[in-house]
Amino acid sequence: MHLSALLDGVARSSGPEEAVIYRGQRWxxxxxxxxxxxxxxxxxxxxxxxxxxxxxxxxxxxxxxxxxxxxxxxxxxxxxxxxxxxxxxxxxxxxxxxxxxxxxxxxxxxxxxxxxxxxxxxxxxxxxxxxxxxxxxxxxxxxxxxxxxxxxxPDGDIAQILYTSGTSGRPKGCVHTHRTIALTAAYTAATVPLRRDERFLICMPVWHASPLNNWALGTLLLGATVVLQREYEPRVMLETIQRERVTAMFGAPIALIAPLQTVPDFADFDLSSVRAWIYGAGPLDADTARRLMKAYGSENFHQVYGMSEMGPVGASLSPAEQVEKAGAIGRGGMPGVDLRVVRPDGVDAEAGQTGEIWLRSDTRMVGYLGDDAATAEVFAGDWYRTGDLGRIDEDGFVTVVDRMKDVIITGGENVASQEVEGALRGHPDILDVAVIGRPHEQWGETVVAVVVPREGTRLDLDGVREWLGTRIARYKFPRELVLRDELPRTASGKITKHVLRAELA
The missing domain is CATH 3.40.50.980 (Rossmann fold)
Structure with missing residues (x-):
């Protein structure tokens, strides 16, 4: 399953078929x-x-x-x-x-x-x-x-190190082998499923785990066609789909919502070639799902759930389940994946109960680069502890209700709260700060900074964002600034972020 050997095999079997399309160039x-x-x-x-x-x-x-x-x-x-x-x-x-x-x-x-x-x-x-x-x-x-x-x-050689935001604020490197990546691509292809005549649009950043391992490699190792869009832009996405007769695409929910809001002539585009609209990094509510289905003229929406540590693979929600089970990640794992919801006492949760979502698959990473302690925290035997809290309904569908990890997912990007807090603490006018995610219809979550200013100073959002400047990537910048006299804390002094989330929801 060495990835280069797999490419050689596809080149022999599908030599004259289109592999990659980019801005009119074809290979x-x-x-x-x-x-x-x-x-x-x-x-x-x-x-x-x-x-x-x-x-x-x-x-x-x-x-x-x-x-x-x-x-x-x-x-x-x-x-x-x-x-x-x-x-x-x-x-x-x-x-x-x-x-x-x-x-x-x-x-x-x-x-x-x-x-x-x-x-x-x-x-x-x-x-x-x-x-x-x-x-x-x-x-x-x-x-x-x-x-x-x-x-x-050999396919056990290390092929890839994927950096993902963690609770420590420093990104962790997820180490994957050729085998774990090849299986990730194969299990993904079996989920939708992808076909040999697929023309898959990669418009989300290819350095992300899912666009790369799930969709680009899942398409290439099948012998189908990858259509590259240099960077996501709503109109360009629609133009590319129409011009190249794209059959499938993947994006965060905002990638599907934004064209409806920013492209006035959206209805004039011919998107009939698309048979699979795939999204991840957050759910759609029932109303939004219906609105997208009507606008795109299709009910073929698929949700996928996973994380870099797992390839990423996890669970999926089929087109037939989008409205009735809106908000859920699926029932059980996708092909090649086992899924459990585990209560704090170690017993599997039953209908109506909440527990941590655990995943098991041959796609699991080897571990975090140079961090055995962090690896041990998330491994439980051959299971991976996601840090996501899930609730099971009476039909066995799992919905993520909270995250044990202090990570915000906004527009498909992972933002470690502690990293943003660390940057903000360097601001001369900030005495204390807590960064949380507020639910957002389009972005999944939005970054909110709750700040205690130093006495006699004045803070505003634009000034804080300007000060952050080149310290952290712009997608990590707070979109809201809330000023407080103090932050809620436990008796031991730990900030109670769940209190802030409840107050600001």
Whole structure:
């Protein structure tokens, strides 16, 4: 199940079929595999060795996929990096994973290359950069390289490190093997299911676990077609679906809601080719589900639930269940996944009861990079403890009712509350702060900062957001600022965030 060997197999069986489409450019499977092998040689000549970590920080471009498979041919590990991160955040991940080589999109190269890390940079599409960057062109190196001739390694080799927000505020690196990723792609393909004639639109960031492992790889390893949209934009999404006759897409709920609000001529687009509208990172309520079905002229909406630690795989809600069981994540696990809801006493919950959602699958990560203690906290035998609290209804459907982990999910992005709090505590006019998520119809949750200002100072949201500046990525910025004289605390001094959530709901 080595990913490079799987690509070779698909290239042999589906050679002339379209593999990747990007802005009018097209690669069939023979061409795609050839480009990936050339990328492997280019990366190797740039210093990448088996076992090394290759960081890739780009938009949804072919360069990301060529670099990923190139790293896998070499026997190296792919480390996708969020292109929205600011320089200190990039530096942390590069140092933490030990990357020595990185590919970055020219448009964001200044943020990345400013990171104080011992990394050699290769720049994708340097012709688009506002200023020349001191790095070699990735595309030029690939074009001049010969195809890689090496053989793939065992499927137990480390293939990927996915960084995910954690309760500590520092992202944790989820370590995955070729086998766990290949099974993630296979189980996902069986869930919808995906077909050999699929034309799947990747418009959410491909460095995210789900767009990459579930949908891009799930599509490619099936021999179907991936359509890349450089970055999500509602009108471009509709134009791409219509032009390329896209058959399936994935996004956070806001990706489906936004076009209705921002594209005045939405009804003029022909979206009839889409047979599967897939969403995740948050549920839809019944009214919103009905509204989307009417607007998109389809009842074929699928919800998926999972997390990076599991591939991601977990549970799914079928089209027939979208309205009747709105808000639920599904009944049991998706193909290849076992799901339990476990009470605090360790006994499985029954109908009407609440407990922690546990998942078991061959897709589970090896562990958190360099953090055995954190790994031990979330592993229970061969089960993964999600930290999500779920309630079972009389039909066996599970609904997430709260999170034990202090993480906010907004627009499909995970935001660690403690990371935002840590940044805000550096503000000279802030005495105390708690960051929570408030439910939001479109974004799932929105980031709210509850702040105790220092005496004699004045704070406003715009000023706080401006001060955060380049300290953290913009999607982590608070969208609301609530001023308080003090924060609620337990007798031991711990902030009681559940009290704040209830007060601000």
């Amino acid at each position: 069939n499977y023979r061409e795609f595999a050839d480009a990936a092998r050339r990328a492997a040689t280019a990366l190797s000549e740039a210093g990448l060795r088996p076992g090394d970590r290759l960081a890739v920080m780009t938009y949804n471009t072919p360069a990301f996929l060529f670099a990923a498979f190139g790293a896998w041919y070499v026997g190296a590990t792919l480390v996708p990096v969020n292109h929205k991160l600011q320089t200190p955040e990039v530096a942390y991940q590069l140092r933490h994973c030990g990357a020595r080589l990185a590919v970055v999109d020219a448009e964001i190269g200044d943020r990345a290359t400013a990171a104080d890390a011992d990394v050699r940079w290769l720049v994708s599409h340097p012709d688009t950069a506002p200023d020349a960057l001191p790095a070699d062109s990735f595309e030029a190196l690939v074009a001049g390289a010969r195809p890689w001739a090496g053989e793939p390694g």
